[in-house]
Amino acid sequence: MDYQKLAREVLEANLDLPRMNLVVFTWGNVSACDREQDLLVIKPSGVPYDQLKQEDLVVLSLSDGRILAGKLNPSSDTPTHLYLYQQFPQLGGIVHTHSRWATSWAQSCRDLPAYGTTHADTFYGPVPATRKLSQAEIADAYELNTGKVIAETLRERRLDPLAVPAVLVSGHGPFTWGKTAAEAVHTAVVLEECCMMALHTELINPQVQPIEDYLLDKHYQRKHGKSAYYGQKT
Amino acid sequence: MDYQKLAREVLEANLDLPRMNLVVFTWGNVSACDREQDLLVIKPSGVPYDQLKQEDLVVLSLSDGRILAGKLNPSSDTPTHLYLYQQFPQLGGIVHTHSRWATSWAQSCRDLPAYGTTHADTFYGPVPATRKLSQAEIADAYELNTGKVIAETLRERRLDPLAVPAVLVSGHGPFTWGKTAAEAVHTAVVLEECCMMALHTELINPQVQPIEDYLLDKHYQRKHGKSAYYGQKT
Amino acid sequence: MDYQKLAREVLEANLDLPRMNLVVFTWGNVSACDREQDLLVIKPSGVPYDQLKQEDLVVLSLSDGRILAGKLNPSSDTPTHLYLYQQFPQLGGIVHTHSRWATSWAQSCRDLPAYGTTHADTFYGPVPATRKLSQAEIADAYELNTGKVIAETLRERRLDPLAVPAVLVSGHGPFTWGKTAAEAVHTAVVLEECCMMALHTELINPQVQPIEDYLLDKHYQRKHGKSAYYGQKT
Amino acid sequence: MDYQKLAREVLEANLDLPRMNLVVFTWGNVSACDREQDLLVIKPSGVPYDQLKQEDLVVLSLSDGRILAGKLNPSSDTPTHLYLYQQFPQLGGIVHTHSRWATSWAQSCRDLPAYGTTHADTFYGPVPATRKLSQAEIADAYELNTGKVIAETLRERRLDPLAVPAVLVSGHGPFTWGKTAAEAVHTAVVLEECCMMALHTELINPQVQPIEDYLLDKHYQRKHGKSAYYGQKT
Secondary structure (H helix, E strand, O other), X not given: OOOHHHHHHHHHHHHHHHHOOOOOOOOEEEEEEEOOOOEEEEOEOOOOXXXXXXXXXXXXXXXXXXXXXXXXXXXXXXXXXXXXXXXXXXXXXXXXXXXXXXXXXXXXXXXEOOOOHHHHOOOOXXXXXXXXXXXXXXXXXXXXXXXXXXXXXXXXXXXXXOOOOEEEEOOOEEEEEEOOHXXXXXXXXXXXXXXXXXXXXXXXXXXXXXXXXXXXXXXXXXXXXXXXXXXXXX | OOOHHHHHHHHHHHHHXXXXXXXXXXOEEEEEEEOOOOEEEEOEOOOOHHHOOHHHOEXXXXXXXXXXXXXXXXXXXXXXXXXXXXXXXXXXXXXEEOOHHHHHHHHHOOOEOOOOHXXXXXXXXXXXXXXXXXXXXXXXXXXXXXXXXXXXXXXXXXOOOOOOOEEEEOOOEEEEEEOOHHHHHHHHHHHHHHHHXXXXXXXXXXXXXXXXXXXXHHHHHHHHOOOOOOOOOO | OOOHHHHHHHHHHHHXXXXXXXXXXXXXXXXXXXXXXXXXXXXXXXXXXXXXXXXXXXXXXXXXXXXXXXXXXXXXXXXXXXXXXXXXXXOOEEEEEOOXXXXXXXXXXXXXXXXXXXXXXXXXXXXXXXXXXXXXHHHOOHHHHHHHHHHHHHHHOOOOOOOOOEEEEOOOEEEEEEOOHHHHHHHHHHHHHHHHHHHXXXXXXXXXXXXXXXXXXXXXXXXXXXXXXOOOOO | OOOHHHHHHHHHHHHHHHHXXXXXXXXXXXXXXXOOXXXXXXXXXXXXXXXXXXXXXXXXXXXXXXXXXXXXXXXXXXXXXXXXXXXXXXXXXXXXEOOHHHHHHHHHOOOEOOOOHHHHOOOOOOEOEOOOOOHHHHHOOHHHHHHHHHHHHHHHOXXXXXXXXXXXXXXXXXXXXXXXXXXXXXXXXXXXXXXXXXXXXXXXXXXXXXXXXXXXXXXXXXXXXXXXXXXOOO
């Protein structure tokens, strides 16, 4: 079991959350997984970011959730992360925050419309809001059921999780993901910017419509498609 | 009379207000009490935070408000603090600020609804706005009457002050509290975030409803209830 | 003619504008006057704050506006400052900025209502918006006429300029003043906070009313009245 | 071919974007041109600002777009820049960002009205929003067509590009320009401030009207006209 590199990535990604002004106090968590070794590394529960050290991170089995290393309790949202990794083999990193603008959208229980190319550069369509969890789903296995409602939302909308790498959990807040923890943090920043601008776009023009599919398509594909021409060849 | 440790805590808590962007100039004050020794330590009136030193703090008798130590006048809001400590034996620290978002809600004379889990993690229900003070209550013993209307609000709503550790004084601003001064500052930050997000939640979706009681209950209890499982065992 | 002390105060007050986030680039100016020596010291026109030095300040005759010292052109708003000092002998310092929230109110051509005690602690009533200048007033002696419309506004509303130490010039931005340049800057910060909060108060509760006169009176008097008890005796 | 001085200016102007809080990540680009030498220098595509070095910049022929120096791909928006320089011989520098407030206006597909003198000091009239691009214009030569729709907007409105040195590309974001790259960045900051304040002006007073033409004229001319008297003679 060799998780030091993964743990370093998870530590850096967690520390990026306060650097990017996405969290106050302990509100947020980043995880990453190593599917070959069946490992998940995640932030411990309730530890302030300015005190977080690599040895505080918790290592679990990705398939059954057993704790394999670490002295602290893992994030209380760990069952949500585990379920999403198990359901979507494309995911390598997941972020949850209570960032101000994305949480305002999540609390409003509305999808985030694609109002511009900033959105289209990262999200291939609106960012969906989940349905609300039922009383029974909240009473028992709440965090697992949060994962289930995210997965249900992606499936019902027939979304590729890497093409729309975020969900707004209604009444709660955003989850974002990617192939790595760093990608998931990057997406969390983009989501925050898009949420801030979408509200103000609607305030400036209450009749505004989402951008046309062909503009959405153009911007998403020029960055992520087969013939992508944004950025540098690597 | 040994109040050095308490004074250090009060100094640190006061200095946290500008660090957390809750105050400009001298707008705000933190106090803490030691019930065994019958002491209250509070910020002096009108002293800028960047000049505040531990010896500037004022020590008073918790039961009768006499000044026991300190050369400066205590905060003009001292009678409000004293009354709240006297009425609610659970309180160990109190914060008052004119922070931007919480003061906007206080000025609007509306309760802060619980629109999400960020709110539910700290406040077990809406944060109440007080009624307005009458002309007579303002003319005479204004600061004491501010304490009385806060206590009246908590009693009429049958609120446990540690379960809903904040009030919005209508036309004025927020008061928060906790078992310690540090807890009260923490709550003041949470309140500011929740106030910011609640307004924007309503702007995004004017038909939004508060979260269901069972979600409120779940989040509050997982952090503060008997079977709390958030954070680390201490 | 000894203006070094006054110039130091004017320099510091000007440098406070970017420190308090009230200006970008060169948008703003502070002046102060010495009535005994018949002197006005003011920022030069169009000089960025991070390059501003004491010797760049311009010294003028308060009574006739002649330049007495300084190699640079004075602020283009100098005639506005001069007129206000000449009309209101109480004034010792004046600030003009294009700060974001106060300018938004000035552009909206509405008075700033007194929605809370933060406002009442500094402004003894609403902060008035001027009428718009006529085409003739703008075409000729525009900056002087800006001073005249400010004075007209104060007189028509029968305002004591030290009790309501600010005006919103419609379609333009805020002017604030005080007994010193430092006081005028302090008021500019308070105005910015009050403008930010007043808009959000209205968004939270579109039916909100200004605070009652007796609460306005109480807060203003406890800080500025004969029996003021806020702060420390000096 | 001597482009070191121009490249230094382009590097500095690009680094100003994050300093002025106009960009996150790689969202934005600045170019400048040297018409005598037929050169364009522009930011490479997708390179983070904190890693950007002068040798990363890409040098192209202004007349035909061939790459003359640089190992990296130029900004994907290069065809937009090239077209604008070719069409408007007054331009020496161009900036594109996704800055929050200007992008919110661009997404709303509305012109930015001139609500105050802050606007009039830089923009001699409303900042126009383009029409939306058609499906065909997006499918093929999208970035070139973005330049064409900007030019079309300026021509249809009979605007002098140095008198109104910005456009809001509907559903996308702002472009600004000037005689140099530094001027274009300056205008991008002004646009961001004006966009922030225009929205809030409308929220404070939904019936607000743009400032009168004679006030617009006065402020624009006192800074940019033949008899300009703002600032220092140089």
